[in-house]
Amino acid sequence: MRPADADQVLAIYQHGLDTGHASFETVAPTWSDFDAAKLDRYRYVATGPEADSVLGWVAAGPVSDRCCYAGVIEHSVYVGPRARGLGIGAALLSTLIAATEADGIWTIQSGVFPENTASLRLHARAGFRTVGTRRRIGRLHGRWRDVVLLERRSPSVL
Numbered sequence: 022m023r024p025a026d027a028d029q030v031l032a033i034y035q036h037g038l039d040t041g042h043a044s045f046e047t048v049a050p051t052w053s054d055f056d057a058a059k060l061d062r063y064r065y066v067a068t069g070p071e072a073d074s075v076l077g078w079v080a081a082g083p084v085s086d087r088c089c090y091a092g093v094i095e096h097s098v099y100v101g102p103r104a105r106g107l108g109i110g111a112a113l114l115s116t117l118i119a120a121t122e123a124d125g126i127w128t129i130q131s132g133v134f135p136e137n138t139a140s141l142r143l144h145a146r147a148g149f150r151t152v153g154t155r156r157r158i159g160r161l162h163g164r165w166r167d168v169v170l171l172e173r174r175s176p177s178v179l
């Protein structure tokens with residue numbers, strides 16, 4: 022993911038938020054806020070036949086400043102509406118997993134709405150387990166929502 026991808030990344034982000042099942046956020050951040058929150062090493066785009074057309078992205082940020090959690094990150098994955106269901110989310114996630122494991126990152130976590138069956142399936146296939154469901158943890162458009170906490174503990178980072 023390069024700064025030149027910013028507009029497409031944020032447009033895909035907004036499409037995902039518009040589903041109402043991707044995040045509590047309703048408006049995609051500015052590029053500078055997005056850029057500040059995500060680790061440089063763990064942000065990727067999937068491109069189409071033209072290398073500058075972005076189909077989807079994955080990016081991760083740290084979960085804590087505490088050194089005991091230095092190998093724990095939280096990610097987001099978004100695929101554009103016309104490119105969903107083609108394996109792009111799975112490819113992005115496996116790229117993130119390979120890159121983070123190579124660096125010794127031991128846990129990747131994410132929160133997913135239970136209604137987001139595509140995301141739950143995607144993450145289960147990539148080796149994420151369900152830690153638990155946080156009940157009525159936040160409100161989106163005035164409605165209390167549960168969030169399923171997922172994590173993948175790397176089997177190769179010992």
Ligand SMILES: CC(C)(COP(=O)(O)OP(=O)(O)OC[C@H]1O[C@@H](n2cnc3c(N)ncnc32)[C@H](O)[C@@H]1OP(=O)(O)O)[C@@H](O)C(=O)NCCC(=O)NCCS
Binds near residue numbers: 043131
């Ligand atoms: C969730 C999302 C990233 C999945 O990406 P994708 O590229 O469409 O997913 P893939 O094609 O790689 O499919 C991954 C798995 O999910 C399954 N899947 C995909 N879409 C699905 C759907 N609508 N319902 C149920 N399962 C679905 C696929 O069949 C596949 O499972 P399989 O390997 O057993 O066949 C994508 O739908 C998306 O961007 N949604 C909007 C934003 C969002 O919700 N992001 C996640 C926030 S937690």
